[in-house]
Amino acid sequence: MPTVEGMATTGQLTDSGTAPTLRAVLFDMDGTLVETEELWGEAMFELAARLGGRMSDEARAATVGTSMRVAMGILHADLGIRRAEAELWADAAWVEARTAELMSDGVAWRPGAPELLRSVRAAGLATALVTTTTRAVADIVLRSIRDGLGEDPFDLTVCGDEVPARKPDPSPYLQAMAALGVEPGECVVIEDSQAGITAGLAAGAAVLGVPALQAVAPEPGLTLRDGLVGVGVRELADVLSAGRSMPVAVAAG
Ligand SMILES: [Mg+2]
Secondary structure (H helix, E strand, O other), X not given: OOEEOOOOOOOOOOOOOOOOEEOEEEEOOEOOOEOOHHHHHHHHHHHHHHOOOOOOHXXXXXXXXXXXXXXXXXXXXXHOOOOOHHHHHHHHHHHHHHHXXXXXXXXXXXXXXXHHHHHHHHOOOEEEEEOOOXXXXXXXXXXXXXXXXXXXXXXXXXXXXXXXXXXXXXXXXHHHHHHHOOOHHXXXXXXXXXXXXXXXXXXXXXXXXXXXXXXXXXXXXXXXXXXXXXXXXXXXXXXXXXXXXXXOOOOOO
């Protein structure tokens, strides 16, 4: 059983010499902490209409958690159109600007998210936000998160335009872990999308998956739940415990 740094442990935890310790929690943003995936979806449906088509719900689901390049590729393929490189990036910029506009009216928490952020903070765990969304757009959401909580819940934030590769590549999570000074085996990653879950597992963390718009299959190292309601530090320690007891360790690199 893992121990939780900052919390009292009991004498029952006998193998403390080898037990993993939960030191850090790394959060995805869109669709995990806040309901912003709905806004990204709205903007992409609007773009599809501007391009003269309608994006299918299946294609929309496939874009969840992906980079703008991947998302635009899915959208264009779904509409059966070809776009030049410059047009693809213009489309991506339009979706980002439209989503930012929609976010400026305020963003809604996913249920249980503020309570979890507070409990992780109260336990003294290290925290990071690791998002594929670009800094300019993420900062709009971060302002809303900080205003809602009345405090900054993150030790650091890593955005999609600040990393060498985007999720499902593990580098965004590895970059955050290095900056926090923690090992992957001491971390729980919380994600709603397959791309994010893949990134967290590939980085060597245990992952709590809370999918909403996208179906996610079980796999070693991944604990799946319906949402964040009722999830606190003790439940995250259980996620780490389940992840560490997997028969084949997921190692970084
Ligand atoms: Mg997400």
